[in-house]
Amino acid sequence: MSGRAVMWCAALLLALLAPRAGAQDTGPVQVVDEVVVHGPEKTKPETVQAYSRIGVGDSVTPEELTRAERRLVATGLFQEVHVNTEPTGPDHVRVILDVQDKASWVVAPTFALSSSNIGGGVLYAENNLWGRSKKFATAAQVSTAESGLYVGYLDPNLFGLPQLRLSLEGQLKSDRVDEYQPGASQENPEVVRRTRLNSASIAGEFGVMLFERVRAAAKYRLMLIDAKAPSPDEEVTEEAFSTGPSQRDTSLRLMVGIDTRQNLHAVMEGINIEASYEVSSPGVWSDFTYRRFGLLYRHGLRLLGEHNLVLRGEAAAGVNLPFHQELTMGGNSLRGFLHRQFRGDTRLSFTAEYHFPLFTVRSLSFRGVGFTDTGLMLWRNIPEDRQLRDVNGRVVRGYLPDSKEGLDGATLAQGVGAGLRLYLRNVVLPLVGVDVAYGVNSGEFRFYLVAGVNPS
Incomplete structure (x- = not known):
């Protein structure tokens, strides 16, 4: 279709x-x-x-x-x-x-602490610019996996109409991409190739909300991407992405869905179901040609007063995805495993979290969370020579020697765990989270800390 x-x-x-x-x-x-x-x-x-x-x-x-x-x-x-x-x-x-x-602005440190991704930075955010609910944020971060500068502007009340929404963002990023041996049962997954990707991007999105529940949006993104040669210290030194002049990756993303979610202080209520389609081609001024389809389900249920059951499911599939646009799992997106441990062009995932109040000290609330993350990742199609090329013959994805396509090469992984969330009622401050997760496949415990906003 x-x-x-x-x-x-x-x-x-x-x-x-x-x-x-x-x-x-x-x-x-x-x-x-x-x-x-x-x-x-x-x-x-x-x-x-x-x-x-x-x-x-x-x-x-x-x-x-x-x-x-x-x-x-x-x-x-x-x-x-x-x-x-x-x-x-x-x-x-x-x-x-x-x-x-609330106090509308904040200058705060940001932290990322998980297996294979450690770092931090500083964030400035204004949640109520000019008293008209416009939002502005800028951040700088240095971490072992992703470092860069970020700036963003969001107008959720365009022309004084909450039905209209406009966002603009820009980013400079240096990304260390590690690829691991396939399989989710490894206690200490081995890095077999390490590639450095540098990029600069700008994007704008316009959205409209109808009947307070039907949301549609269009997003246009322009990115310049540049790859460095793989690290010679790892097992695989063949390029995952051709080096040379930077390439222009632009895409147009269309989305439509139902969204009745409301964040009522520490509790999220409502449902979100959306379908999306993203295309990158010379027709939208891109050097690449790929497509991506997505279905997303999110649901928040209030239980027993301040208890909250949050569900999230996603199905995503790409066609001819270049290396820097591949789907990933692991780390905060699949707790119990390494940051972006699994890669592919097709992904199914489901997360269930149960949040509950512990105690409150003045305006600071402490809440517990129990969770389970499950994900399936696979390649649908790998070229016989293990190299995906663009229309000009340039390699945009060189697959690892052990990569397999179809269900035979699929990875099914699950993590379970518990964590702590801090919520400050009178300040516009992102949640501080601490999670401990057990990887069911590997039998390993992993620790995750996120404080503030991650620019990526």
């Missing part, structure tokens, strides 16, 4: 699942005469009202007021939110949006 057919089928399915126009809430209906915003020191009142999606002349019910309060909490801008009404006449009310801002 072509990418266009996939997108049309997904769009039709989502249209059928979208709420019907005219559906009404139960409960008494009241007309809004005025909307008043109290409390914010930085956030503009019009931004608060835009996120509430309540305006003068609207008809509201108690259920709609509750949803407005949840929308405001889900922005991540406020540590306290209360939505109330005052009568102004028969069946008419004044809506009062009472909010308390």
Whole structure:
């Protein structure tokens, strides 16, 4: 099935699942005469009202007021939110949006600590630029696997409309790519080839949200990629990616899906199902020709008050993927194994996490998590000479001698473990996480620490 057919089928399915126009809430209906915003020191009142999606002349019910309060909490801008009404006449009310801002900016260290990837850096992030919920971040990181500079801008409220979203990002990156002997049962996987990839990229994405649940987006990315010769100290010294002049990798990614997720302080609720199609070809100004298809499922369930079951499943497949665009598993994406230990052009993965409260010290909450990660990785097709070439004959992927295609060469791996999460309610600060995972296949325990934002 072509990418266009996939997108049309997904769009039709989502249209059928979208709420019907005219559906009404139960409960008494009241007309809004005025909307008043109290409390914010930085956030503009019009931004608060835009996120509430309540305006003068609207008809509201108690259920709609509750949803407005949840929308405001889900922005991540406020540590306290209360939505109330005052009568102004028969069946008419004044809506009062009472909010308390979080500290919106942070300068913080970042850390990455896992098997085969150790390092850190510094991050500056502003979560409420100009009081209008615009977001800006810049970071620098040095680690054993990935080092670089990152800058990003996100407008989740474009033109004052929460339905529109725009993001821009740029990155300079130096990436050490280790390839390992196949198989998930090794206690200490051996590096057989080590390649250095340097890249510079810029990207922009525009998205739209319909009915507060149907999301569509288009992303255009431009990257310059340059490979160095493999390390002579490893077993395989044949190139995984041809050295020489840098190449231009541009791609267009289209996505459509259902997304009802809301992060309500430390608990994530709602479901996300999306289909994506990415193409790179001379038609989008690229030196490469490849395609990538994806299906993603994410679901957050609130249980027993502040307990949270979070599920994530993904199916991804690529056609003629060059070395730097291959699918990977391992490390934080498959705990219990090394960072990017497994590579391929087809991946199935599933993660289940159960988060639960431990204790709170003032605004700092400590939460525990138990998890299981499962992944299947394989190559669908490997050329007979083990070299994938572009239209100009340049090698964009040289496969390892022991690589096998199909289910015979597939890797099925599972990790289980537990961890700790720290959540600061009154500051816009990323979670700090510590995980200990057991690789079921290898019988090895591995430790993971992530603090702050990883630029990669």
